[in-house]
Amino acid sequence: xxxxxxxxxxxxxxxxxxxxxxxxxxxxxxxxxxxxxxxxxxxxxxxxxxxxxxxxxxxxxxxxxxxxxxxxxxxxxxxxxxxxxxxxxxxxxxxxxxxxxxxxxxxxxxxxx
Amino acid sequence: xxxxxxxxxxxxxxxxxxxxxxxxxxxxxxxxxxxxxxxxxxxxxxxxxxxxxxxxxxxxxxxxxxxxxxxxxxxxxxxxxxxxxxxxxxxxxxxxxxxxxxxxxxxxxxxxxx
Numbered sequence: 001x002x003x004x005x006x007x008x009x010x011x012x013x014x015x016x017x018x019x020x021x022x023x024x025x026x027x028x029x030x031x032x033x034x035x036x037x038x039x040x041x042x043x044x045x046x047x048x049x050x051x052x053x054x055x056x057x058x059x060x061x062x063x064x065x066x067x068x069x070x071x072x073x074x075x076x077x078x079x080x081x082x083x084x085x086x087x088x089x090x091x092x093x094x095x096x097x098x099x100x101x102x103x104x105x106x107x108x109x110x111x112x113x
Numbered sequence: 114x115x116x117x118x119x120x121x122x123x124x125x126x127x128x129x130x131x132x133x134x135x136x137x138x139x140x141x142x143x144x145x146x147x148x149x150x151x152x153x154x155x156x157x158x159x160x161x162x163x164x165x166x167x168x169x170x171x172x173x174x175x176x177x178x179x180x181x182x183x184x185x186x187x188x189x190x191x192x193x194x195x196x197x198x199x200x201x202x203x204x205x206x207x208x209x210x211x212x213x214x215x216x217x218x219x220x221x222x223x224x225x226x227x
Binding site: 031032034041042043044045046049087089091100101103104105106 | 153154155156201203212213214215216217218219220221
């Protein structure tokens, strides 16, 4: 069964604070991990890929914990423009490959002035 | 650079009517996908294609048909629209890769069935 679980939130965070949220997945064979951002009534957009050693892109840091099967996203010095829904995306290898990405339902983040 | 383009952006149909949603990508991607997104349900895969002339069922294929006659286009058809098909539809594409590559999305089609 393909499962990607996220806390739906909302997370209400003051501007300038640091916020982190996790996502758990159920298939230990998963190899591809991504965070997407989706603004209200817009399409999902790739925020960053998640690599085994962890990776950083500006104020955003993503980490992978294979032993516990979760990935995390940390946002530092949060901006009002960070308000969005963050989707965790994991691949579930099924032999064919192309249908293997499963999207979580998202974590809703609200940055408050 | 257009990326993934969906037409139309909005449509209202009556129950029983048919229509086709068009998705076009200019990135020469092998894989293309159709999703629907409903409140509280997240993105659900309807159909996908691994290349020109091939299609496959996703998680929620019933009531939909697809075709990929050209590599750059992926069409989603509703033969007899039902109110349960009211949703936001997203098309996406991704390149071929050893492991799953990130998908690039169109900006969606908002479909209402009355």
